[in-house]
Amino acid sequence: MQELLEKLASLREYLDIPGKTRRLNELDRELSDPELWNNAARARQVTQEAGNLRRIVEDYTSLQSDATGLAEMLDLASDEEREMLAEEQAALQQRVENLYRETLFTMKHADTPAIVRIKGGAGGTEAQDWAGMLARMYMRWAERRGYRVDLLDEQPGDQAGYQSIEFIIRGEKAYGMMAPEHGVHRLVRVSPFDANNRRQTSFASVDVVPEVPEEEINIHIPDSDLRRDVFRSQGAGGQGVNTTDSAVRLTHIPTGIAVASQQTRSQIKNHEIALQILKQRLYDIEMRKREEEEAKARGEQKKIEWGSQIRSYVLDKQYIKDHRTGVMKHNPDDVLDGDLDELMWAGLEWMAGKRAAEDADDDE
Numbered sequence: 001m002q003e004l005l006e007k008l009a010s011l012r013e014y015l016d017i018p019g020k021t022r023r024l025n026e027l028d029r030e031l032s033d034p035e036l037w038n039n040a041a042r043a044r045q046v047t048q049e050a051g052n053l054r055r056i057v058e059d060y061t062s063l064q065s066d067a068t069g070l071a072e073m074l075d076l077a078s079d080e081e082r083e084m085l086a087e088e089q090a091a092l093q094q095r096v097e098n099l100y101r102e103t104l105f106t107m108k109h110a111d112t113p114a115i116v117r118i119k120g121g122a123g124g125t126e127a128q129d130w131a132g133m134l135a136r137m138y139m140r141w142a143e144r145r146g147y148r149v150d151l152l153d154e155q156p157g158d159q160a161g162y163q164s165i166e167f168i169i170r171g172e173k174a175y176g177m178m179a180p181e182h183g184v185h186r187l188v189r190v191s192p193f194d195a196n197n198r199r200q201t202s203f204a205s206v207d208v209v210p211e212v213p214e215e216e217i218n219i220h221i222p223d224s225d226l227r228r229d230v231f232r233s234q235g236a237g238g239q240g241v242n243t244t245d246s247a248v249r250l251t252h253i254p255t256g257i258a259v260a261s262q263q264t265r266s267q268i269k270n271h272e273i274a275l276q277i278l279k280q281r282l283y284d285i286e287m288r289k290r291e292e293e294e295a296k297a298r299g300e301q302k303k304i305e306w307g308s309q310i311r312s313y314v315l316d317k318q319y320i321k322d323h324r325t326g327v328m329k330h331n332p333d334d335v336l337d338g339d340l341d342e343l344m345w346a347g348l349e350w351m352a353g354k355r356a357a358e359d360a361d362d363d364e
Helices: 002-015 017-031 034-038 040-076 079-102 125-144 174-181 267-297 332-336 341-351
Strands: 114-120 148-156 162-170 183-190 199-210 226-231 247-252 257-261 309-314 319-322
Touching: 002 017, 002 040, 002 079, 017 040, 034 040, 040 079, 114 125, 114 174, 114 267, 125 148, 125 162, 125 174, 125 183, 125 199, 125 332, 162 174, 174 199, 174 341, 199 267, 247 267, 257 267, 309 332, 319 332, 319 341
Parallel strands: 183 309
Antiparallel strands: 114 162, 114 199, 148 162, 148 257, 183 199, 226 247, 247 257, 309 319
């Protein structure tokens, strides 16, 4: 019980509960001002910030009260009574763990939806199939958590999987949870596409950016910087087949970034969606540049995280290893079916500077 109380005390300092309480009081005063509601964007921003702060402060206050009360009861309890209180203590420990996890969301826009783009690397059908396996893994993970997935664009592979696929995951802290998945994922297996049953290594990149609120993005893209292509949406046949060229692909000429939307049957709507996604990607690039410049100015050594090989899935030897955290899983079928939470939480600890891998290499 003493360890739990010490962890609570450290969380109070880390979460800056006094500072959050002061900030919450300021926001409550602003929320009580009728003038605020004349500015819808500001009202939405204040309401969201106040709601997040209130939840953390109230959760901590409730935990602190319950932990103090339980500690007093345990001090006076007999051995039999202590056994009766064991279940209550375990529940309290789980609540503390949940609050600790709140401290891991150090990235900006953790609460927003996640825009995910998966692209197969060199290697043809094998890499395209791997991109498809990753897409299914994240969609199954989202389904397990009750999240919604909106497909933006898909470019099917020649025989299997995808050349690339892009979708948005919507749910509580979707971007926060998906952020550590950004990077290169490696697959090692006996290829089902090789008649000689040879072992193959394939790569696919997973790009994750937050869906930043539109009012925060102050980016104007001149028409001269855009190339617009229309094409027929991919998808199943039958009565629902889209026989019109309604899908839209926008290419930002200065950077070469291309985004597409085939989400709706409306070419105009798909153009709007693609333009918004393009602005999100340009905004994300600019934010990362600023973070790197600020880190250099402070003399910090940033982690090599974006675009690095972050995880290996070695299926013929039945293991998955994360090269940043050292976490190994020996149930690859379950992981590929969406059982990702342990790997994600470890990745969030690594991103927050609370975890380092003892061994960044594997046997492959």
